[in-house]
Amino acid sequence: MRALKITLSILAAATLASCASGPGQVSGPVKLTILHTNDHHGRFWKNSDGEYGLAARKTLIDQVRAEVKAAGGHTLLLDGGDVNTGIPESDTQDAEPDFKGMKLIGYDAMALGNHEFDKPLPVLAKQMQWAGFPMISANIYKDGQRLYKPFEMFDRGGLKIAVMGLTTDDTKKMTDPANTVGVEFRKPADEAAKLVPELRKQAHVVIAATHMGHYTDGKSGVNAPGDVEMARQVKGMDLIIGGHSQNPVCMLEQLGASRRNDAYVPGTACRPDVQNGTIIVQAHEWGKFVGRADFVYANGELKLEKYSLLPVNLKRTVKAPDGKDIKQTFTPEIKEDPAMLALLQPFQDKGRAALDVVVGESDGVLDGDRARVRSQPTNMGVFIASVMMQKAQADLAIMNSGGIRDSMPAGKLTYKDVLKVQPFGNMLAHVTLNGTELMAYLNAAAKMSTGAGAFAQFAGVNLVIEGGAVKSATIKGAPIDPAKRYRLAINSFQAGGGDGYPKLSDHPGYVNTGFVDADVMREYLSKNNIRIANFAPGEAVVRR
Structure with a gap:
């Protein structure tokens, strides 16, 4: 493990050094759509009302990808962490269906959340193998070395994108101490302050995938500081894909709809938080929404064209013609992807039999x-x-x-x-x-x-x-x-x-x-x- 940690650190340092001259020019405008989720918490299967679930999520994401590609754009799919813990069918199988399902969807990277440490580190190592995509965090250390890969680089149409992972420093007190013996969760903002200037030398766009929480106006209360506080402290991040507080970050109070972010109603106009030039988003929880941020990069500037939260078969109660209450989706029903259902059905059957x-x-x-x-x-x-x-x-x-x-x-x-x-x-x-x-x-x-x-x-x-x-x-x-x-x-x-x-x-x-x-x-x-x-x-x- 120590050799692996040192190797990762050396590779990261070498990559940064090799790009010290800058990422180069981008030929023409690049359309970039960032899709994001967070706080999945074991919801690989739809609930009893037919809401969310990975099968419908895959269909929706595939549709958006096809639309963006047809318009000459590019996509990147990220997650703000906490895939683990919440539904027994998932918990009893170490979230194997969840990580394998996310691999089938084609996630590009995710931040490590505090619930990724609910079980011993060998379980997390196994989950990383199932996922097949980078699970990253820059502020988790052991023996003085970063324990996991701190960032991942992507190329979309010549646009170099750095995605840095960060995990709440509350993790140590929020998980079983036996699972993190010798592991140190350093302050995310301090790690970002060191890493962001280096990432800006090699990337046109710098994104932080975080599991820290969004607290309005930086009022985190008893929680460790979250995304707002970090954005105010560290300049240079274009976008924060958040998680942990499990609220949809739509600044409704600015729109006059409500002062409660968690009161978001699908279809309501939505605008992300912006702090110190950094855009902050979060897509609630459980895969209820897929966040969609449509950007254009031109002349050295990344501009947000549109932001929305796309509901995944979320339903509301309405009156039927006979006066009875029925459940109805906010948007046209999203069909479940057959390949995803084929992957997940055995896990669901196995879980239900015991539960x-x-x-x-x-x-x-x-x-x-x-x-x-x-x-x-x-x-x-x-x-x-x-x-x-x-x-x-x-x-x-x-x-x-x-x-x-x-x-x-x-x-x-x-x-x-x-x-x-x-x-x-x-x-x-x-x-x-x-x-x-x-x-x-x-x-x-x-x-x-x-x-x-x-x-x-x-x-x-x-x-x-x-x-x-x-x-x-x-x-x-x-x-x-x-x-x-x-x-x-x-x-x-x-x-x-x-x-x-x-x-x-x-x-x-x-x-x-x-x-x-x-x-x-x-x-x-x-x-x-x-x-x-x-x-x-x-x-x-x-x-x-």
Whole structure:
């Protein structure tokens, strides 16, 4: 691995040096269409409403490519990262159908996202082989050397295009620490500042494919700085193809439609963000859209002619003539590509066979909505923490909300429902702490910001939190005693310092049970039907 890293660095340096005199002149105007996606998260197959999926995506991209070629133009297809994690059929097969499907579509390059590190590095190496296209990042280091290829060069009609990859420096705290031992995620803007001037010497166009997030006006909050902050800091990038924040970057507030970027409606006029001369785009999530940016390069200048987000069979609810609600696509339905379906069908069949087994039942919906579970106690958060606490025979439990990825419906529940909620394969752990240590940990959990994946869900403890500090804490009606010992249930991700929690995996009282979190939930469901009234958040945690 070390030899490979050094070789990549030498090759990159040699390529830069050989082009120090510049990329040369371009003969005549060049039409260039950039297509982009991001945050695929395992959605290789269409959903139950027939939306998105790689088969329809391929048809749409093939149509655009044919149109552009007929007009004498060229295309480049890029992705902003996070192909992994989200749908059990994909998760249980290490995203093999997803990467092989993207290869069939003909992706040119993608940024490495934080979820590419949800599994050990050998799995990522295997995924790179399946993909066959460059998966790049300039700011990931090991032993002082870049671990992956930092950029890729392309030629489109004599136009030299450099595509640089960058990954959020939050990755280390957002993934299982065991997967990134010895790996360093340096600040993307610092790496861009070093690399962009060199890339400008050899390319007419410089693009950053990033997995950092778009935060309006650079207000990233608890997250690491994203695309806006980097564009303001580093000049010289023509375009940023983004991901991570999973929002469609259409500056709707400038158009007077809405101040919420995630409120984008297909067909609405769309304009990308522009910061310090750099255009910033992002195509929401899951392959719901393919972003299309049509450029013309002439006289040393790249000009954006038109930008749009193309929906992939997205549907809205409309009234039928008989008054019933029906689902209808925003645009004419896109047919699924037969070759893609032939590739993916065996993976879908294999995944469903194991996942469609009914494992339990609920008398109501367990709310794991991303926005709510990261900002307030929900019955899903209390349920998961309670299940952890019961299995570990603990006094209390804390669950990071970033590990809760979906809601659960009322009625029959399948193993797929379980894995949609907990797809990461974290282990149930517990640690025995004295009261003083426990209060310190509770205070750390209380400080986790609203809206972040670190936001804590609790079971077994009643808390009053004021200004991010614990003002009172009781377990079974009694205040926490500094001299008493308590068993706390958490997952292995948190225990290793994930999401910025204090590391407990090296505490003398730490035990990794070896039980996978999703299997713990499955076991509970096989023995107990869920009564959601038992998991109502109530007033157990009061924040002031």
